[in-house]
Each structure stands twice: as C-alpha cells, then as structure tokens.
Amino acid sequence: MDGGFPSDWRNDVLAALSQPVEEAPNTWPLTQQEYKRYGRQLIMPEIGLQGQLKLKNAKVLVIGVGGLGCPAIAYLAGAGVGTLGLVDGDVVEESNLHRQILHTVGGIGEAKVDSARRFVKELNPLVKIEEYKVRISGDNALQMIAPYDVVLDCTDTPASRYLISDSCVLLGKPLVSASALRTEGQLTIFNYPPRPAGDPAGGPCYRCIFPSPPPPEAVTSCGDGGILGPVVGVMGLLQALETIKAITAAGSADATAFSSFAEPAVNPPTMLTFSAYSSPQFRSIRLRPRKKGCASCSAEATVTAEALTSGSMDYIQFCGLTHPVNILTPKERVSALQYAEARKNISLSGKSHQVVDVREKVQFDLCHLYGSINVPFSIVSSLRNATTEVVQTPVLQQLKTSIGKGGGEPVFVVCRLGNDSQVAVRKFKELGFDGGGKIWIGDVRGGLKAWREDVDPSFPEY
Structure with missing residues (x-):
C-alpha cells in the first residue's frame, strides 16, 4: 500500500492513459x-x-x-x-x-x-x-x-x-x-x-x-x-x-x-x-x-x-380589369402616328388644334408635348354636369373657354398610357364641351408611351 492506494495503482493509471480515448459524438445542433x-x-x-x-x-x-x-x-x-x-x-x-x-x-x-x-x-x-x-x-x-x-x-x-x-x-x-x-x-x-x-x-x-x-x-x-x-x-x-x-x-x-x-x-x-x-x-x-x-x-x-x-x-x-381601358369608339381615337401626321397637317394649313394633357401636374412638369395644356385627371374626374350645378366652378369655366375655342378646332386628349385620356374624353362630352358633336374630341391611343415608341424616341420615359 502507498498512501492508501494499491501498490500497483500507477501501473493501472498508466495502462488507462495508454488506451485510445473515444471521442464524444458531436451533439451541437448547429454547425x-x-x-x-x-x-x-x-x-x-x-x-x-x-x-x-x-x-x-x-x-x-x-x-x-x-x-x-x-x-x-x-x-x-x-x-x-x-x-x-x-x-x-x-x-x-x-x-x-x-x-x-x-x-x-x-x-x-x-x-x-x-x-x-x-x-x-x-x-x-x-x-x-x-x-x-x-x-x-x-x-x-x-x-x-x-x-x-x-x-x-x-x-x-x-x-x-x-x-x-x-x-x-x-x-x-x-x-x-x-x-x-x-x-x-x-x-x-x-x-x-x-x-x-x-x-x-x-x-x-x-x-x-x-x-x-x-x-x-x-x-x-x-x-x-x-x-x-x-x-x-x-x-x-x-x-x-x-x-x-x-x-x-x-x-x-x-x-x-x-x-x-x-x-x-x-x-x-x-x-x-x-x-x-x-x-x-x-x-x-x-x-x-x-x-x-x-x-x-x-x-x-x-x-x-x-x-x-x-x-x-x-x-x-x-x-374587374383595370387596364387597358377601352370605352371609346374607333372614330374617337387616333394612333400616335396619326396624331403626329395630323399635328403636321394642321400646322401647315394654318389651322390650330388643342392638346389636353390629363396627367397630374407633377408628371406634366416632367415632360409634355409642346403647346399642350394641363388639366389633371383628378380634377376631370371630380367634375359634374354643369346643368346640375347651381354655381359653376372656376375650373369648369376655364375648361369651357379653353377646350374647343377658336371656332370648333379639334381637341386631342393625351395621358401617359391612353387610359385616363379615354375617361376624360367621355367626361368632356358629357359636360357638353363638344358642342353637341360639332367639335371633335378624341384621345391618342397608347398615350405618351406610344408617342415615344412610335414618333419621338427622345421623349423622356419614366
């Protein structure tokens, strides 16, 4: 005996230490x-x-x-x-x-x-x-x-x-x-x-x-x-x-x-x-x-x-379908190329026409066709028939004096994609701006997107 231990304890320990140690399995749940x-x-x-x-x-x-x-x-x-x-x-x-x-x-x-x-x-x-x-x-x-x-x-x-x-x-x-x-x-x-x-x-x-x-x-x-x-x-x-x-x-x-x-x-x-x-x-x-x-x-x-x-x-x-809108007849619509040609012919003949851009002002300020006036669609859609109004709004009065002025000149309505413009044409006619059919009011099919693609590639895209 050596201090209470068996005399051969050292041999037992040395023998144990000489044995290969079995590795514990990897139990970590994540890598x-x-x-x-x-x-x-x-x-x-x-x-x-x-x-x-x-x-x-x-x-x-x-x-x-x-x-x-x-x-x-x-x-x-x-x-x-x-x-x-x-x-x-x-x-x-x-x-x-x-x-x-x-x-x-x-x-x-x-x-x-x-x-x-x-x-x-x-x-x-x-x-x-x-x-x-x-x-x-x-x-x-x-x-x-x-x-x-x-x-x-x-x-x-x-x-x-x-x-x-x-x-x-x-x-x-x-x-x-x-x-x-x-x-x-x-x-x-x-x-x-x-x-x-x-x-x-x-x-x-x-x-x-x-x-x-x-x-x-x-x-x-x-x-x-x-x-x-x-x-x-x-x-x-x-x-x-x-x-x-x-x-x-x-x-x-x-x-x-x-x-x-x-x-x-x-x-x-x-x-x-x-x-x-x-x-x-x-x-x-x-x-x-x-x-x-x-x-x-x-x-x-x-x-x-x-x-x-x-x-x-x-x-x-x-x-319901949101796009494309198709509420006008073919006679009320022109393509971007047709409008470009009409714009040229009207100018050469000395006559005039009106271009109404119904995009919101922030978009109109980005880019617009030369000579167009801006009547935002938010205003157009809020207008009611003048015959049912006790007091005609200033916007309505301004539109009446702007659209179709000068003895029946045609009115081309344009927007970004050709959807809001159709609704606006219908609204303008309901308000009587076409003089009972005497003034042609229509829209440019495909809007300014079509104008850029078919007529003027330099027109900004946004």
Whole structure:
C-alpha cells in the first residue's frame, strides 16, 4: 500500500492513459458556421437556439420579387430561414432598380427570380432556394403554396391578393400581406392563427376585411401613382419581421411539428399603416375577427379547392380589369402616328388644334408635348354636369373657354398610357364641351408611351 492506494495503482493509471480515448459524438445542433453567422440573434432571448432551429427548418414562400419581396427576401435569408420559395413571372427592368434592391443593372432583362436567387446565394449560401418563374393563378396556387409554412403576399393587384388569401385559408397557412403606394403602406397578417373555415378562433382573411374589391378605375399601380423606394422597403422589412416572429413563436423546433401555430398566444388582429410624411408615421388599427358569412373562412364558405383549380373562381372577372381601358369608339381615337401626321397637317394649313394633357401636374412638369395644356385627371374626374350645378366652378369655366375655342378646332386628349385620356374624353362630352358633336374630341391611343415608341424616341420615359 502507498498512501492508501494499491501498490500497483500507477501501473493501472498508466495502462488507462495508454488506451485510445473515444471521442464524444458531436451533439451541437448547429454547425460552427451557423453559430458564427447567426450569433448576434442567437444570443437574443426572443430567438435563442430553439428559435434558430425553427428558422432553419422553416419553409417560406414569397410571392412577388419586387419592391416588397426584395427586402423581405434579403432579411429572411440573412436570418437563416432554411428554404425560400420565390414566385415571379417578370423580368428586371431599369425602372425597378430604385426600389427593388436585390436587382442590379447587370440583371436588366433577367428573370427576377434568377436575379434574387443569385443575391441570396451570395448573402447566405446555407439557404435553399425554390424557383417559380410564373405568375400565381388558380391553376397553380394550391400546389405552389402547399409545401410552405408561411406565405408572404408581395404582389400589387387585388385579384392576386384574393387568390392568395383564399388559397392560404384552404391550406391552413398564415399569410403576411403588405402593400405600398406613393408615400403610404399597410401591413396585416391574415389567417393567423390558421384554422379551418368556420372556426371562429382563426384569424380573419383578406375577404373578411375587404369582402368586395375596389372599383377597377380606383386601382392605381406604382407605375401610374408612383412609389417612394424607402416606403415600400419599410413595408417589405416589416413583412420579414412578422414572418420571423411567427416562425420563432411556433410549436416545436422539430421540422415535423413546425406547422403547429396553435401553441403561442396570438395578439388580436390589427392592420399597421405607415405614412412617410405624417406624424406619427405608424398607426395600428384593430380588426374584427373572422366575418360571419365570409365566402372564404366562415362556416358558409363558398370558396373551395375545386373552384380554384377548375377555373370557376375567376378572380380577374371578380375584381374587374383595370387596364387597358377601352370605352371609346374607333372614330374617337387616333394612333400616335396619326396624331403626329395630323399635328403636321394642321400646322401647315394654318389651322390650330388643342392638346389636353390629363396627367397630374407633377408628371406634366416632367415632360409634355409642346403647346399642350394641363388639366389633371383628378380634377376631370371630380367634375359634374354643369346643368346640375347651381354655381359653376372656376375650373369648369376655364375648361369651357379653353377646350374647343377658336371656332370648333379639334381637341386631342393625351395621358401617359391612353387610359385616363379615354375617361376624360367621355367626361368632356358629357359636360357638353363638344358642342353637341360639332367639335371633335378624341384621345391618342397608347398615350405618351406610344408617342415615344412610335414618333419621338427622345421623349423622356419614366
């Protein structure tokens, strides 16, 4: 014995130390690269290890790779969402670049989905990308959405919004929806928590809030109304944020249990509005729960998977066509080339004519045809028939003295794309500016876009 130890203890220890040590299995749930890449959010209690695993196992579908989709995709990829599905049938145009931050000059003419995939792979190669270079429709919506956990609506038409919302209700998917125009935006999470149609515990859908689409003539696109890049960027970032919150609050970190959105407490549904030039910029509007009798999510729902896939649910017809407008007869319209020729002949004959540009003043100031007068469409559309007015407005009086003056000279109405000009022609005739048919009033088909393409390539494009 040596100090209470067996005499041969040294031999036992030496023998043990000479044996190869069995390495403990690697039990770290994330790779070293993932720990390093996501470390700044891993140490937040709102995310932590379990939240990061949920993000890694999540599949998110982004429908629309434009002004909303680009910032949402960038931040979802940066956060480590495992699979991103990208849906868009368009190509990159130069006019996209001031707000669609994933695209570059080198990608002009390239599919937006390809451009976005390249950006994501350079940002985070750990993210898997699924590409859908198509427009979403009743034929493909259910099949496209089914594999995903959360859907982002980053589109810009009422028809697509109704279609996507109906599909998410049918498939039990949360829908993070946003929109932006000019300096304002709004954000809502629909069908959250997702429940079968008729379950009042489920979140309201798009139809609950907007049971009827807006009139087609009231729908304004970014191309017509304009958009400030940071505004649509803010709304896209908020979509990414709400998606991350929904994912990290959901169920288990196990991919097989991810779809359980029932576990976390969900706040009452709200719509967040943003106005860049207001104070405060953000406002939250409390929304009502699911609407009784909603065609999509109530117990009396009439929207079915069969209706979507069969084509009997015609979303374009339901919402109405916004473009192109076709309300004038061929005799009331001339092409850009015909107007250019008429403009030359009228000038050579010593006669005159009138050109009325019905774009808003800010667009008229950018560029306009020489000799045209500006009567903004917002003013035109607000005018009522003079015979029903007790006091005629100054604008009406000015129009009467301007349009058709000089003994019946023809009046050509022009706008940017040839849509508002048709409505204006109809309104001018209703107001009697054509003298009961004595003065020709018509529009230039295709507007100033056609003028640039067919007559004067130097005319600015915006």
